[in-house]
Amino acid sequence: MNLPAQLSYAVGYGLVGKAALWRQRRKDERAILARMRQPSGQLLAPPLLSSARMKELMSRHYLQARYATGVRKVAWVTSGAPVEILQALGFLLIYPENHAALCGARRKAVDMCVEAEHAGYSRDLCSYARTDIGTVISGKAPITRIPKPDLLLCCTNICQTVLYWYRVLAHHFKVPLIVIDTPFLFEEAQAHQIDFVKQQLEEAIPVAEQVAGRTLSFPTLKDVVHAGKRASELWLEVLNRAQHRPAPITAFDGFTNMGPIVDLRGEPETIRFYETLLAEVDRRIETGVGAVANERMRVLWDNLPIWYRMGWLSGLLAQRGVSIVASDYTYAWGELAPMMDPDRPIESAARVYLHPILNRSTGNKLHSMRRMAKDFQCDGVILHSDRSCKPYSLGQIAQRDWLANEVGVPAFLLEADHSDSRAFSEEQAGNRLEAFIELMEARG
Amino acid sequence: MQIPTRTDAIAIARQRGDRIAGVLPIHYPRALLRAHGVQPIEIWAPPRQDPTAGNAQFQAYACAIVRHGAALLLDGPGRDVDLILVPHTCDALQGLGSVLLDFIKPRQPVLTLYHPRGRRQADRLFLERELRRLGDRLQAVTGRQPGDAELHAAIDTEEAANERLARLCLRQSPAALSDRERYTLVRSREYLPAETFITLVDARLPERQEEAGRPAHDGARRPVRLMLGGIVPEPMSVFDAINGMGAAVVADDLACGSRRLYKRTRGPDPYARLADSLMSGPPDPTLGSPIAERAEYLTTRMRESGARGLLVYDVKFCEPELFDLPQLRDRLSAERLPMLHVEFETATTIAQQTLNRIEAFVEMLQ
Numbered sequence A: 001m002n003l004p005a006q007l008s009y010a011v012g013y014g015l016v017g018k019a020a021l022w023r024q025r026r027k028d029e030r031a032i033l034a035r036m037r038q039p040s041g042q043l044l045a046p047p048l049l050s051s052a053r054m055k056e057l058m059s060r061h062y063l064q065a066r067y068a069t070g071v072r073k074v075a076w077v078t079s080g081a082p083v084e085i086l087q088a089l090g091f092l093l094i095y096p097e098n099h100a101a102l103c104g105a106r107r108k109a110v111d112m113c114v115e116a117e118h119a120g121y122s123r124d125l126c127s128y129a130r131t132d133i134g135t136v137i138s139g140k141a142p143i144t145r146i147p148k149p150d151l152l153l154c155c156t157n158i159c160q161t162v163l164y165w166y167r168v169l170a171h172h173f174k175v176p177l178i179v180i181d182t183p184f185l186f187e188e189a190q191a192h193q194i195d196f197v198k199q200q201l202e203e204a205i206p207v208a209e210q211v212a213g214r215t216l217s218f219p220t221l222k223d224v225v226h227a228g229k230r231a232s233e234l235w236l237e238v239l240n241r242a243q244h245r246p247a248p249i250t251a252f253d254g255f256t257n258m259g260p261i262v263d264l265r266g267e268p269e270t271i272r273f274y275e276t277l278l279a280e281v282d283r284r285i286e287t288g289v290g291a292v293a294n295e296r297m298r299v300l301w302d303n304l305p306i307w308y309r310m311g312w313l314s315g316l317l318a319q320r321g322v323s324i325v326a327s328d329y330t331y332a333w334g335e336l337a338p339m340m341d342p343d344r345p346i347e348s349a350a351r352v353y354l355h356p357i358l359n360r361s362t363g364n365k366l367h368s369m370r371r372m373a374k375d376f377q378c379d380g381v382i383l384h385s386d387r388s389c390k391p392y393s394l395g396q397i398a399q400r401d402w403l404a405n406e407v408g409v410p411a412f413l414l415e416a417d418h419s420d421s422r423a424f425s426e427e428q429a430g431n432r433l434e435a436f437i438e439l440m441e442a443r444g
Numbered sequence B: 001m002q003i004p005t006r007t008d009a010i011a012i013a014r015q016r017g018d019r020i021a022g023v024l025p026i027h028y029p030r031a032l033l034r035a036h037g038v039q040p041i042e043i044w045a046p047p048r049q050d051p052t053a054g055n056a057q058f059q060a061y062a063c064a065i066v067r068h069g070a071a072l073l074l075d076g077p078g079r080d081v082d083l084i085l086v087p088h089t090c091d092a093l094q095g096l097g098s099v100l101l102d103f104i105k106p107r108q109p110v111l112t113l114y115h116p117r118g119r120r121q122a123d124r125l126f127l128e129r130e131l132r133r134l135g136d137r138l139q140a141v142t143g144r145q146p147g148d149a150e151l152h153a154a155i156d157t158e159e160a161a162n163e164r165l166a167r168l169c170l171r172q173s174p175a176a177l178s179d180r181e182r183y184t185l186v187r188s189r190e191y192l193p194a195e196t197f198i199t200l201v202d203a204r205l206p207e208r209q210e211e212a213g214r215p216a217h218d219g220a221r222r223p224v225r226l227m228l229g230g231i232v233p234e235p236m237s238v239f240d241a242i243n244g245m246g247a248a249v250v251a252d253d254l255a256c257g258s259r260r261l262y263k264r265t266r267g268p269d270p271y272a273r274l275a276d277s278l279m280s281g282p283p284d285p286t287l288g289s290p291i292a293e294r295a296e297y298l299t300t301r302m303r304e305s306g307a308r309g310l311l312v313y314d315v316k317f318c319e320p321e322l323f324d325l326p327q328l329r330d331r332l333s334a335e336r337l338p339m340l341h342v343e344f345e346t347a348t349t350i351a352q353q354t355l356n357r358i359e360a361f362v363e364m365l366q
């Protein structure tokens, strides 16, 4: 540990930063409350009061990261990585995907993608990866300064892309890379697949311990798994509340509020945050507040959000009384909660991390969509055909056809990209959405 | 001896009473299939295949191997294969395998294989168990259960063929065979039985052949020596184009070529041998090889072969290939080994712009 870094951490984060963020949250809450008091007539309900708390939590995390170098060991991890071991070892976790999503939402991603492209990274690569690599090689801080990693943890349960991406990072930073390879489940998980993941987790522990400079405490690991499980359960409860009519929240609220479950699961504060959010959503249900004022149609969203056009999209849909009530993407961070077992942290992690929706077959994804469309009483499904996310998108043509022809739910492919706005045409998307809404209307 | 075509190979295999497997790229245990009486016929984005049926299933941003491969299986000669094997090479082939299994459900059984992305002991153990699983599936499909002796014999034959492949890929003298002849021979490994491949290579390129054979490159100037990288060189006329520019391919880092130079294995357990073999190839981005390891390997191969530059000739939208390129370029240029990256959408002709870029690269190396 170095003293100046610790001092700067204590002052910049502990003393000044946290207090400033707390004040900002109070300000944000007052603004939201003022909007709530305004006469109704808006197309969309005011933002959730909890979103101010969420913003504070995430900002605090990034602020802590900014001062972390020399104070805490930092690990960069993929969004589906088995992070509990690292959390129990005290690592500060950075999720480059989350940072890239933030860049996308704040329209900073294209600049970072261009930086990567100038360095030779193809425009056909995942735009999260390009955003991150562009940030790393340019040394710019589009949102905030991200500390360099001491360790990289990459799990292939969302895609193989992350493996190539993290090899680039490992080569650049010259730090250890732990790969947890999770065989894709074309069918049900088999014993040798679970054993393989378990063995890799076990072998990851000494590597992580060495970087952390301390030994893993299993009671701490158990607590972390317990907290992660509880937060995931709460997250799922929050999302499931949208089964109510009118839906108190939309998938856009889900996209906005998923930061803590991705980045901070396993933290006690995350549990408190989702308890508060759940209570607020319940209050909306009790008072009959719908996220879309005049909810006429309900839609399921497949795939990542279009981060840079969320406002436009939610406004356009709300105008026509369409509420996107659920998304299989946000659901992914909740549905595995029942598999987590704090008493068997490694073994249960091997199962949990093999089973995210992206590590399962296209037929399984259709099954999930079908179930969600039924549970959330959806009139249609929008499948975001995401140009630079192949694992999520390949298979959508068959899924769309099946939903439309076999299940009888109108479904359509919306061409875009999760972070690269250059792959999106607002006019074309708007026209196609209008046509889709008309189709749903015609079906009554 | 003429190189038999895929159609010939299928007819001969059928006469032998073998089943035919349509196999997608890249790595899989040929010997295991052969021991079950199955002749693998690989499917690598055949340029003459009309991709319409594949385009109906996959978005335009899926690579040509997936779109053309799907079309070949759904609407081309691939309809007649007896089984389909989809190795999990990348996210794109994952999509193809899964859509075949869950939606298209062709009349043939669809088998999959997950190749682990590392070379740790855990990877090796997993691969062995994964191969046993594949063996069980093959047994269910074919009704054959080869004993250890049969498996060892099949492995020995494939390893002998691998040595011939190494002879073709590693000892490249521009004089012995033209580039197109050599790579037509290399690529015949995609569908010929090992025995036929061995006979062909031995006839065309005997082990002790002197370097001074038929001059493939006439003219006063010595050709610029290139290493060719990428997944698959389609259309094959790319070799003629390269030669026409005054260059020759003296080494490769092709997924359908040198990246499948597996080593000889030993041991009493055939499945352990199969796993050892599949893990013994050169660095490969689809298998998670670290970039430094790839750079080291490429530098060594270029030095050994006298290649002056690396031409990476890639299928468009191939993520495993694309990610490594900038850092590879940096490492190679530090060694004064220039690299050019071009992409192609599978077609029967090569875009003029691509040819111009290759020509400029060759001129720069002269």
Ligand code: SF4
Binding pocket: A097, A126, A127, A128, A129, A158, A159, A160, A161, A162, A304, A358, A388, A389, A390, A391, A392, A418
């Ligand atoms: S390819 Fe898709 S799943 Fe993979 S990192 Fe990019 S957005 Fe995420």
Ligand code: SF4
Binding pocket: B025, B063, B064, B065, B066, B089, B090, B091, B092, B093, B231, B286, B315, B317, B318, B319, B320, B321
């Ligand atoms: S060309 Fe690349 S993306 Fe396409 S199947 Fe081959 S390895 Fe996968």
